[in-house]
Amino acid sequence: MSILSVSDLRVKLSGLDILHGVSFDVAATGVTALLGRNGAGKTTTLRAVMGLAPYSGTVSFAGSPLDTRTFKRVQAGLGYVPEDRCIFAGLTVAENLKLASRTAKPDYDLVFGLFPELSQRSAQKAGSLSGGQQQMLSLGRVLLNGNRLLVIDEPTKGLAPKVVTEVASALERVALAVPVLLVEQNLAVVRRLASEAIVLSGGKVTWTGQSQTLLEDAALTKSLLGVGH
Amino acid sequence: MSTIVLLAVTGLGLAALYFLVASGLSLVFGLADVLNFAHGLFLSLGAYATWVAAEHMSIEAAIAVGVAVGAGAAVLVELIMIRPLYTRTIEQVLVTVGLSMAGVALLQAVFGADPKPFPRPQWASGVLEVFGARIPVDRFVLIGAALLVFGALMAFLKWTRYGLIVRAGVENREMVTALGIDVRKAFTLVFAIGGAAAALAGALAGIYFTTVSPATGGSLLIFAFIVVVIGGMGSVPGSAFAAIAVGLLQQFVNYYGTSGAGDICVVALLAIVLLVRPKGLAR
Amino acid sequence: MKRFMKLLLPLGLMAVFVSLPFGSAFNSPGTLNLLALCLVFAGLAAGYDLLFGRTGLLSFGHALYFALGVYVTAILMRQGIPLALAAVIAVLCGVVVAAALGAIALRVDGIAFSMVTLAFAQVGAILVARDPGGLTGGEEGLALSKGVPDFLTGVANTVNLYWLALAYVVIVLAVLARVVSSPAGRVLAGVRDDARRVGVLGLNPYSFKLTAFTLSGGLAAMGGVVYVLIVGGASTHVASSELTLMLLVMVVLGGPGTKYGPAIGGALFTFLDYQLTGVADSLPGPLSQPLFILGTVFILAVYFFPGGLAHVTALKNVLPRYFRRVS
Numbered sequence: 001m002s003i004l005s006v007s008d009l010r011v012k013l014s015g016l017d018i019l020h021g022v023s024f025d026v027a028a029t030g031v032t033a034l035l036g037r038n039g040a041g042k043t044t045t046l047r048a049v050m051g052l053a054p055y056s057g058t059v060s061f062a063g064s065p066l067d068t069r070t071f072k073r074v075q076a077g078l079g080y081v082p083e084d085r086c087i088f089a090g091l092t093v094a095e096n097l098k099l100a101s102r103t104a105k106p107d108y109d110l111v112f113g114l115f116p117e118l119s120q121r122s123a124q125k126a127g128s129l130s131g132g133q134q135q136m137l138s139l140g141r142v143l144l145n146g147n148r149l150l151v152i153d154e155p156t157k158g159l160a161p162k163v164v165t166e167v168a169s170a171l172e173r174v175a176l177a178v179p180v181l182l183v184e185q186n187l188a189v190v191r192r193l194a195s196e197a198i199v200l201s202g203g204k205v206t207w208t209g210q211s212q213t214l215l216e217d218a219a220l221t222k223s224l225l226g227v228g229h
Numbered sequence: 230m231s232t233i234v235l236l237a238v239t240g241l242g243l244a245a246l247y248f249l250v251a252s253g254l255s256l257v258f259g260l261a262d263v264l265n266f267a268h269g270l271f272l273s274l275g276a277y278a279t280w281v282a283a284e285h286m287s288i289e290a291a292i293a294v295g296v297a298v299g300a301g302a303a304v305l306v307e308l309i310m311i312r313p314l315y316t317r318t319i320e321q322v323l324v325t326v327g328l329s330m331a332g333v334a335l336l337q338a339v340f341g342a343d344p345k346p347f348p349r350p351q352w353a354s355g356v357l358e359v360f361g362a363r364i365p366v367d368r369f370v371l372i373g374a375a376l377l378v379f380g381a382l383m384a385f386l387k388w389t390r391y392g393l394i395v396r397a398g399v400e401n402r403e404m405v406t407a408l409g410i411d412v413r414k415a416f417t418l419v420f421a422i423g424g425a426a427a428a429l430a431g432a433l434a435g436i437y438f439t440t441v442s443p444a445t446g447g448s449l450l451i452f453a454f455i456v457v458v459i460g461g462m463g464s465v466p467g468s469a470f471a472a473i474a475v476g477l478l479q480q481f482v483n484y485y486g487t488s489g490a491g492d493i494c495v496v497a498l499l500a501i502v503l504l505v506r507p508k509g510l511a512r
Numbered sequence: 513m514k515r516f517m518k519l520l521l522p523l524g525l526m527a528v529f530v531s532l533p534f535g536s537a538f539n540s541p542g543t544l545n546l547l548a549l550c551l552v553f554a555g556l557a558a559g560y561d562l563l564f565g566r567t568g569l570l571s572f573g574h575a576l577y578f579a580l581g582v583y584v585t586a587i588l589m590r591q592g593i594p595l596a597l598a599a600v601i602a603v604l605c606g607v608v609v610a611a612a613l614g615a616i617a618l619r620v621d622g623i624a625f626s627m628v629t630l631a632f633a634q635v636g637a638i639l640v641a642r643d644p645g646g647l648t649g650g651e652e653g654l655a656l657s658k659g660v661p662d663f664l665t666g667v668a669n670t671v672n673l674y675w676l677a678l679a680y681v682v683i684v685l686a687v688l689a690r691v692v693s694s695p696a697g698r699v700l701a702g703v704r705d706d707a708r709r710v711g712v713l714g715l716n717p718y719s720f721k722l723t724a725f726t727l728s729g730g731l732a733a734m735g736g737v738v739y740v741l742i743v744g745g746a747s748t749h750v751a752s753s754e755l756t757l758m759l760l761v762m763v764v765l766g767g768p769g770t771k772y773g774p775a776i777g778g779a780l781f782t783f784l785d786y787q788l789t790g791v792a793d794s795l796p797g798p799l800s801q802p803l804f805i806l807g808t809v810f811i812l813a814v815y816f817f818p819g820g821l822a823h824v825t826a827l828k829n830v831l832p833r834y835f836r837r838v839s
Contacts, residue, residue, distance in 0.1 A: 266757075
């Protein structure tokens with residue numbers, strides 16, 4: 001069973017081919033990790049899935065094709081946590097959350113339960129938060145609404161080890177309820193969270209399978225991702 | 230002393246006009262990346278609509294009609310002309326350039342190129358004595374209107390959902406859509422607000438200058454552009470501060486220097502701000 | 513052979529323009545004067561396109577450099593300075609002012625750049641209108657009363673003004689062709705398409721943009737020198753922001769970034785503006801305003817012929833594309 005199905009995705013940005021026909025499925029439960037070296041096309045793939053990058057090919061969600069407009073995709077239940085968090089620095093924490101809530105009853109209990117710091121700092125400008133707190137806010141924004149899939153781009157990038165653990169625990173809990181498509185460089189986090197893995201290289205899918213299979217095979221990991229563990 | 234007070238109040242009155250034109254321009258630019266050359270047309274439309282309506286009703290009601298016409302025109306322009314070209318910034322500018330050209334020509338064809346005398350309400354005539362200076366009341370009307378609009382805009386931005394969307398959109402428009410929000414509705418709204426404020430400026434400029442002509446919008450627009458750049462695009466308080474600086478500088482230098490020197494000083498101020506803070510004062 | 517074919521079109525065009533004054537239909541002084549004006553604006557539009565179409569810079573201040581050419585020439589000649597020297601000084605003024613103001617304006621990009629150039633040009637318009645020291649004649653303008661060489665005065669010599677205007681267009685087009693085919697021209701195209709990529713190549717987009725801005729300013733000033741001789745004086749109109757907007761319209765109508773499009777747009781716009789003004793009073797309502805017609809045509813052109821006259825393509829795709837974007 002898959003919740004999101006991507007087929008023959010091609011993206012061209014300022015004249016350069018970034019993706020040359022990417023196809024994969026995202027499982028309806030648990031975390032599917034999208035892996036690859038820098039410049040492999042992971043972020044572009046997520047942006048195309050969200051309708052933020054112009055593409056050709058098809059992206060279908062829960063069996064039906066998606067609207068071309070980003071806000072309609074989000075309203076259909078695709079929650080997006082972008083690379084570099086993209087919180088609104090000039091708005092307060094409370095305003096960031098308020099802007100993101102689309103339902104009559106946003107689930108503040110879930111968000112503040114996972115990230116108590118956000119409720120303590122709700123009147124603070126988001127731009128003055130630490131990197132870890134900003135990441136929590138960015139995650140919190142999508143957790144307010146009942147989503148059917150979360151698309152999360154490098155949530156632990158640039159965070160201190162202690163915060164990485166905190167974010168990973170939160171994601172682990174979230175993933176029990178909602179499937180996640182996760183781009184992540186930190187293989188320890190991938191090992192802890194992901195059941196499935198897709199590897200991109202040079203704008204193409206080069207490997208798919210169980211993430212455990214990939215990560216237990218040091219030689220394979222090294223050849224696909226260029227890193228040991 | 231009394232000259233200085235008179236110059237200061239007159240400068241602030243001018244600043245009020247600049248602010249009314251620039252605030253909408255700045256929001257439209259900050260949110261939607263649209264440099265709207267037709268913004269001066271909304272001003273002229275508001276002035277002429279007020280002028281026409283004033284023959285049939287009280288001046289207060291006529292101003293309301295002018296503001297409504299300005300807002301309506303702005304919404305139509307956004308929906309029909311700007312919307313098909315979103316993300317194509319240059320083409321949007323071109324279309325508004327063509328619109329301002331054709332629009333001013335249309336106004337000339339309908340109302341003639343010569344200035345028309347503008348009705349002057351009771352409450353905007355007479356003089357008020359402040360610190361020994363005799364100051365025409367119309368200046369205070371301009372300042373009061375600008376303060377009201379400033380307060381209303383700040384309240385809108387701070388307390389309403391659309392205000393929140395506008396503030397967030399000025400920072401990062403793409404991320405607003407990625408939160409599931411149709412940011413285009415906010416574009417239309419911001420156009421309407423800008424059109425209404427410009428039309429109000431048009432009606433008030435008619436009262437202040439005592440005439441209205443098709444060229445009024447264009448000449449105020451250039452200084453409004455300067456105010457927007459100095460104040461930082463997308464910032465209402467920035468526009469307010471920049472408008473005050475520009476209005477006072479222009480008024481004082483034009484009085485104490487040779488005529489026209491104030492206008493040149495304003496451009497010099499722009500150059501200095503750009504050299505020191507290329508993003509404007511607010512950012 | 514290929515090189516020869518490439519030269520055929522410009523040479524053919526040249527032949528047509530050189531022979532025009534010898535045809536009976538065009539050799540009346542009035543027609544020649546209009547043709548000369550059309551040619552000056554053809555050259556101005558082409559020079560403006562070096563910024564807009566070739567480099568992607570939307571300047572709203574081009575009138576300033578044109579006006580510098582016009583007014584500096586007129587003012588110096590009224591002081592008794594010979595035409596040749598006055599012309600050289602006028603062009604140098606255009607170059608120096610463009611370099612100085614461009615250096616500031618190019619610190620910001622995109623729309624802010626447009627606004628700043630507009631503001632700078634406004635200073636020119638104000639100076640010209642306020643008549644500092646009795647130099648510019650204010651709203652009255654300046655007439656070129658003395659010092660104009662004999663071969664450029666009098667009705668019988670209108671044809672010489674035509675040659676002068678033709679020479680100006682040829683110079684502008686030659687300079688542009690040279691710039692565009694040079695390595696620097698390719699960098700400018702890169703700046704237009706994606707400034708960041710030029711930065712990645714280790715080139716500084718700023719200095720290339722400033723060069724284009726300065727060159728374009730100098731060419732505009734040169735056009736001003738020719739214009740003041742054709743019209744026989746200077747008026748405030750040449751410094752107005754409307755003039756820049758018209759140049760923009762000419763370029764967009766003709767086809768930005770194409771070899772001859774901007775020049776054709778400039779000549780055609782000037783011709784139509786003149787002709788429409790001639791028949792305006794007989795037309796009803798807004799049609800009596802040439803700018804209403806030209807502005808409307810311009811708007812339609814932006815939506816439906818984005819490449820200008822040089823790229824008029826299939827009409828049938830045009831409306832569906834518009835409505836797709838509206839929805």
